[in-house]
Amino acid sequence: MILFNKPYVTGKEIDYIGEVIGSAKLSGNGAYTKKCHEWFKTGYKMRQVLLTSSCTDALEMMAILMGIKPGDEVIMPSYTFVSTANAFILRGAKIRFADSRPDHPGMDEDAIETLVTEKTRAIIPVHYAGVACDMDKISAIAQKHHLLVGEDAAQAIDSFYKGKALGSIGNLGAFSFHETKNISSGEGGMLSVNDPELSARAEIIWEKGTNRSAFYRGEVDKYNWVDVGSSFLPSEITAAFLYAQLEQCKFIQERRNHIWNLYHTGLTMIAANGHFQVPFIPDYATTNGHMYYLVCNSLDERTSLIDHLKSQGINAVFHYLSLHKSPFFEGDHDHRVLSQSDRYTDCLVRLPLYCGLQDEEVEKVINAVKTWTERARSQR
Ligand SMILES: *Cc1c(COP(=O)(O)O)cnc(C)c1O
Numbered sequence: 598m599i600l601f602n603k604p605y606v607t608g609k610e611i612d613y614i615g616e617v618i619g620s621a622k623l624s625g626n627g628a629y630t631k632k633c634h635e636w637f638k639t640g641y642k643m644r645q646v647l648l649t650s651s652c653t654d655a656l657e658m659m660a661i662l663m664g665i666k667p668g669d670e671v672i673m674p675s676y677t678f679v680s681t682a683n684a685f686i687l688r689g690a691k692i693r694f695a696d697s698r699p700d701h702p703g704m705d706e707d708a709i710e711t712l713v714t715e716k717t718r719a720i721i722p723v724h725y726a727g728v729a730c731d732m733d734k735i736s737a738i739a740q741k742h743h744l745l746v747g748e749d750a751a752q753a754i755d756s757f758y759k760g761k762a763l764g765s766i767g768n769l770g771a772f773s774f775h776e777t778k779n780i781s782s783g784e785g786g787m788l789s790v791n792d793p794e795l796s797a798r799a800e801i802i803w804e805k806g807t808n809r810s811a812f813y814r815g816e817v818d819k820y821n822w823v824d825v826g827s828s829f830l831p832s833e834i835t836a837a838f839l840y841a842q843l844e845q846c847k848f849i850q851e852r853r854n855h856i857w858n859l860y861h862t863g864l865t866m867i868a869a870n871g872h873f874q875v876p877f878i879p880d881y882a883t884t885n886g887h888m889y890y891l892v893c894n895s896l897d898e899r900t901s902l903i904d905h906l907k908s909q910g911i912n913a914v915f916h917y918l919s920l921h922k923s924p925f926f927e928g929d930h931d932h933r934v935l936s937q938s939d940r941y942t943d944c945l946v947r948l949p950l951y952c953g954l955q956d957e958e959v960e961k962v963i964n965a966v967k968t969w970t971e972r973a974r975s976q977r
Contacts, residue, residue: 625830652773656684853886
């Protein structure tokens with residue numbers, strides 16, 4: 598069986614965790630947390646970053662830091678993970694869901710401005726599959742209407758928009774180190790704070806609403822409850838695991854990009870027969886080998902492809918279900934039809950992609966897709 602995902606382990610995780618246990622400093626914001634922070638700041642020119650227990654947590658911090666209040670409106674794509682929306686719903690916001698692009702599951706940038714009202718506070722672009730949204734377009738709309746931009750960069754580590762690291766462009770950015778992401782610590786995440794005006798408060802919310810970080814730097818003589826907050830920081834055990842992965846980031850990314858390119862070369866040729874579309878990467882964007890997906894022509898054809906791959910011992914999976922049609926949100930949606938989001942809900946299929954996947958296995962998947970298209974043609 599070719600699995601859909603297999604978490605990659607570098608081998609150093611256990612050594613670094615052992616070191617943490619020996620150091621008797623297990624709680625958060627210790628030496629490994631600082632090493633991870635430095636790694637991102639120097640590698641991707643990020644101003645300030647804060648590790649969190651998950652990207653879900655980073656998104657919740659984002660919503661608090663943005664000062665989102667009941668009644669405020671937030672614009673985001675419908676085709677995303679529930680956490681993108683939940684973080685803002687928890688603050689009482691009203692979500693206006695935008696459709697996806699016809700050529701990419703990312704949010705249709707041209708659909709954003711029509712959703713802006715006097716109550717809109719923020720735009721949350723999601724860099725689907727690690728492929729950048731058009732950030733210049735989004736930033737221009739944000740500037741014109743005085744909105745904040747929070748990037749959901751959960752899938753977007755080591756990917757770029759016009760040379761700038763994703764997650765470093767909006768006021769804030771949220772990353773995930775869940776086991777399904779390129780770099781993982783089992784569960785884990787990070788908030789990048791690119792807007793200097795949000796910087797001081799970010800640290801306080803991160804540390805349960807206290808000024809403990811400033812206290813440890815010797816900037817205040819006792820630490821106090823100064824704002825709202827929560828326990829967003831991960832333990833040093835998680836940070837140690839993450840650091841072992843970050844050290845191998847270059848290797849992991851080379852391997853994942855290699856697999857992505859093998860798929861893309863093999864499947865672009867087969868796509869010419871009209872059975873599915875392959876990913877489109879705009880000129881301003883890069884791919885980070887996070888995900889390889891196909892978009893079939895219908896739900897039935899996607900089911901047929903997934904079943905065919907399963908019969909060949911290959912585990913391929915579909916992805917999000919449009920959030921505007923979810924049981925939780927449906928009643929609050931404003932009746933707009935989001936046809937592209939629904940199309941990706943029905944037709945998108947993700948192929949196996951992980952660091953340990955062998956070239957021969959990738960060939961096997963490509964061949965299985967090919968035999969499916971041949972069979973589909975002979976059945977017409
Ligand atoms: C994975 C993911 C999340 C959630 O990440 P967690 O670390 O599991 O909380 C949020 N948004 C997107 C787009 C994701 O892919």
